[in-house]
Amino acid sequence: MRKYVFHDILKVLKLTSIWQRMLAVVITLTPGRRNEFIDCQKAKVRIAVLPGMDVKTRWNSTLELLEHAYRLRELTCEWLQKPKYAQYRPLFTTQDEWTIVKYVMEVLRPFRYWTLWMSKRYTVTLHHVITVYNAMFDHMDGVMRALAEKKTQWKEDLFFAVKLARQKLSNYYAEVTPTTGMLLISAQILDLFRNLRSFRKWDKGMDINPEDETSYTTQYQEAFLKYVENEYCAKHRPAPVNKL
Amino acid sequence: MWKMNTALSIDLRRSINSKQYRAAISSPSATASGSCQSSFDPYDLSSDDEEYITPNNVPETTPGRSDHAARLLTTARLYLNSPPEAPKNWGQINPNLDNYHPNQMEISSTFWIPDITDWWRQQEETHSKYADLSNVARDIFSIIPHGVGVKASFSLGRDVIGWRQSKTTGQTLRKTVVVWQFARANNGILAGTDAELDTPHTENDSEMKKEANERKLHRMANVHNFLEILQGSQNLHATQKESRAQNKQMTAVGYILDTEECVKASWSLFQHDGVAAFKLSERSPLPPALSAKDLPGGRTQILNVRQIQRINCHPVESDDDSAPESISDTDDWLNWNGDLDNPNDSEDDCAADDESDIGPNNAIEDPECPEQQDVSAAPDLRGLVRPTQKSKRQAQKVLVTVNAVETRRNNGGKKKQDRMRQWFTSFM
Numbered sequence: 001m002r003k004y005v006f007h008d009i010l011k012v013l014k015l016t017s018i019w020q021r022m023l024a025v026v027i028t029l030t031p032g033r034r035n036e037f038i039d040c041q042k043a044k045v046r047i048a049v050l051p052g053m054d055v056k057t058r059w060n061s062t063l064e065l066l067e068h069a070y071r072l073r074e075l076t077c078e079w080l081q082k083p084k085y086a087q088y089r090p091l092f093t094t095q096d097e098w099t100i101v102k103y104v105m106e107v108l109r110p111f112r113y114w115t116l117w118m119s120k121r122y123t124v125t126l127h128h129v130i131t132v133y134n135a136m137f138d139h140m141d142g143v144m145r146a147l148a149e150k151k152t153q154w155k156e157d158l159f160f161a162v163k164l165a166r167q168k169l170s171n172y173y174a175e176v177t178p179t180t181g182m183l184l185i186s187a188q189i190l191d192l193f194r195n196l197r198s199f200r201k202w203d204k205g206m207d208i209n210p211e212d213e214t215s216y217t218t219q220y221q222e223a224f225l226k227y228v229e230n231e232y233c234a235k236h237r238p239a240p241v242n243k244l
Numbered sequence: 245m246w247k248m249n250t251a252l253s254i255d256l257r258r259s260i261n262s263k264q265y266r267a268a269i270s271s272p273s274a275t276a277s278g279s280c281q282s283s284f285d286p287y288d289l290s291s292d293d294e295e296y297i298t299p300n301n302v303p304e305t306t307p308g309r310s311d312h313a314a315r316l317l318t319t320a321r322l323y324l325n326s327p328p329e330a331p332k333n334w335g336q337i338n339p340n341l342d343n344y345h346p347n348q349m350e351i352s353s354t355f356w357i358p359d360i361t362d363w364w365r366q367q368e369e370t371h372s373k374y375a376d377l378s379n380v381a382r383d384i385f386s387i388i389p390h391g392v393g394v395k396a397s398f399s400l401g402r403d404v405i406g407w408r409q410s411k412t413t414g415q416t417l418r419k420t421v422v423v424w425q426f427a428r429a430n431n432g433i434l435a436g437t438d439a440e441l442d443t444p445h446t447e448n449d450s451e452m453k454k455e456a457n458e459r460k461l462h463r464m465a466n467v468h469n470f471l472e473i474l475q476g477s478q479n480l481h482a483t484q485k486e487s488r489a490q491n492k493q494m495t496a497v498g499y500i501l502d503t504e505e506c507v508k509a510s511w512s513l514f515q516h517d518g519v520a521a522f523k524l525s526e527r528s529p530l531p532p533a534l535s536a537k538d539l540p541g542g543r544t545q546i547l548n549v550r551q552i553q554r555i556n557c558h559p560v561e562s563d564d565d566s567a568p569e570s571i572s573d574t575d576d577w578l579n580w581n582g583d584l585d586n587p588n589d590s591e592d593d594c595a596a597d598d599e600s601d602i603g604p605n606n607a608i609e610d611p612e613c614p615e616q617q618d619v620s621a622a623p624d625l626r627g628l629v630r631p632t633q634k635s636k637r638q639a640q641k642v643l644v645t646v647n648a649v650e651t652r653r654n655n656g657g658k659k660k661q662d663r664m665r666q667w668f669t670s671f672m
Contacts, residue, residue: 123359124385183384190381192363195328221324228320228380233313 016101017062019091020069023076024051026088033085040078051076060112066101073098100154107162110139127187130198133173140166178223185220186227196221312376319376329363361385400424 027037041048051072055064080089114132147159176184199216210217368378400421405412
C-alpha cells in the first residue's frame with residue numbers, strides 16, 4: 001500500500017492528512033497517552049502542544065494542517081517508539097512522504113501569504129491585484145523550473161499539478177484586458193508610485209518598444225484615457241455655482 | 245479568483261456610475277454652495293453653468309461641460325506623462341507581518357508603500373494639478389477586492405452541496421451557484437432587465453416577505469402563549485405539590501386518613517343534568533343518612549363494613565350459618581340491584597350476596613381500612629343482565645358445595661381455592 005501511495009502525490013497528501021488525524025485521535029484518546037505525549041516534548045519545546053485533529057476550514061486550511069503535523073513529526077515518532085503503541089506505527093508518515101509534504105507546503109505557502117496579505121490590509125488594495133498576479137506567476141514559474149528536470153515520479157506529479165494551477169491562474173488573468181479588466185488597469189495606473197512604469201517593464205521584458213501601438217503601455221494608456229472620457233467626461237455633470 | 249473580482253468590480257462600477265457617483269461628484273461644490281463661504285470655483289465654470297442647476301435640462305454638450313471634459317482629459321494625459329512619485333518621500337510601512345519566506349524583500353518590496361488615497365485626497369484638497377483626476381481615483385479605489393463577499397464566493401459550493409450530497413455534477417453545481425449569485429446580486433430576486441416584468445416580482449416578493457414576517461410574529465406569539473401556559477402549569481404543579489405536602493402532614497398528625505375517604509358512589513347519584521349533579525355534590529357526596537327511608541327512592545343503599553373477613557381465610561365459616569358476623573346492622577341493606585325492591589330478604593340471601601359481592605374485592609382486606617362505606621349499586625343500563633334471586637341461590641349452593649369439598653380436603657392448597665373462587669365469580 002505504501003509503495004503504491006508513494007507514487008501518487010495526491011494520495012500521499014490525502015492519506016497523510018488522514019493518518020495524522022487518526023494519530024491525533026489515538027494520542028489524545030486517554031489522559032495517560034496525552035501526558036506521555038507531553039512528556040516527549042519536555043526539554044525540547046517551550047510550550048507543549050497536542051496534535052490537532054482538524055483546523056478551521058477556510059483558505060489554506062490544508063496547509064496549516066500539514067504544517068502542524070510536520071512540526072510534531074519528531075515528537076509523534078518518539079511517542080510511537082514506545083512498545084505499547086507499536087500497533088499504531090503504520091499510521092506514521094515515512095520520511096519520504098514527509099519530503100513530499102514539505103515540497104507541497106513550499107508550493108502552497110505564497111498563496112497563503114498573499115491571501116493573508118490582501119485580506120489584512122486596511123487600505124485600498126485594488127492597485128496591487130496585478131502585482132499579486134505577477135508574483136504568483138513568478139512563484140509558479142520558479143517551482144516549475146526547479147521541478148522540470150526531476151525524474152522522480154512524485155516530483156513529476158508535482159510539476160504537472162503546478163502546471164495545471166498556473167494554467168488556471170492564466171485563465172483568470174486573461175480577463176485582465178482593456179475591455180474586461182479596465183478597473184484593474186486603471187487602479188494600476190492611478191497608483192502614483194507606479195503609473196505606467198510597470199507596463200513599460202513588461203514591454204521591456206518582451207523587447208517591445210513602449211511607444212509602439214501593440215505595446216502594453218500604449219494600449220493601456222489609450223484604454224485609460226478612453227475610460228475616463230466615457231465614464232467621466234461624457235457623463236460628468238459639474239456642480240452648480242453659487243452666484244451669491 | 246480575480247476573474248470573479250473583475251466581474252464584481254464592473255458591476256460595482258456600474259452601480260457607482262448610476263447612483264453614487266453623481267452624488268459623490270456633486271458633494272464638494274454642494275457643500276461649498278451650502279456654506280456660502282467660498283467663491284472659489286475649482287472647475288472654473290462659466291456663467292453658462294446656470295442650467296446645470298436643473299438636472300433634467302442638461303443638454304448633451306455645453307461650453308462649460310466640454311471645457312471640463314477637455315480639462316479632465318488634459319489632466320489625465322498630464323498624469324500619464326509625468327514620472328511616478330518617489331516612495332521615499334512618503335516613508336514606508338512594513339505590512340509584512342506574515343513571515344513565510346526568509347527573504348521577503350524579493351517579493352514584497354514593491355508593497356512597502358504608503359496609502360495612496362492620502363495623496364489623492366491631498367490633490368483634491370489643495371486643488372493641485374491632478375485635482376480633477378482625484379474623483380476617478382476615489383471611485384476606483386473604493387472597490388475592495390478583498391471583501392468578505394469575495395472570500396465567501398469560494399465557499400458557495402459547500403453551501404449548495406452538503407456533505408451527504410455527492411452525486412451532483414460539476415455542471416449542475418456551476419449553474420446553481422450562478423443562479424444563486426445572480427439572485428444575490430438582485431437583492432434576492434431572480435429578475436431580468438425588463439422593468440415591467442420586474443415590478444410585479446418585486447411586489448410579490450415584498451408581499452411574501454410581509455407574510456413571512458407575519459407568520460413569524462404569529463409563531464412568536466404562539467410561543468409566548470405557550471410559555472404562559474407552561475408557566476401556569478408549573479405554578480399549578482407547585483401549588484399541588486405544596487398542598488400534597490400539607491395533606492401528608494395532616495395525615496401524619498392523624499386528622500385525616502386517605503383510606504377513610506374511599507367512597508364509591510352509586511351510578512344512581514349521577515344525573516344527566518350536570519347542574520343538578522353539581523348541586524347534589526355540593527350538598528353532600530353521600531346520602532345524608534344511612535337509613536333506607538332517607539335514601540332517594542330507596543334505590544341506593546349504603547354499607548358500612550367494619551371488618552370483612554375473607555372467604556379463603558375462613559373456609560369453615562362459609563356454611564349457611566357463616567354469615568359474616570362482623571357485619572353491622574346495615575348489612576341487611578346490602579343487596580343486588582335487582583333485589584333492591586325487596587330489601588327484606590332472608591339472611592341467607594344477604595349472606596350470599598355479601599360473599600359474592602365482597603369476596604373478589606381484595607381492597608377490603610386492607611387492615612388499615614377497618615371501616616369502609618360502600619355504595620353497592622349498578623348503573624341502570626339497557627341490556628344489563630342482572631342476577632335473579634334464583635341464580636343467587638344456585639350460586640350459594642355451589643359455593644357451599646365447594647366449601648364443603650375443600651373442608652374435607654383439610655385446607656388443601658390456597659391456590660386451588662383461589663382458582664375455584666375465581667371460577668365461581670366468573671360463573672356469577
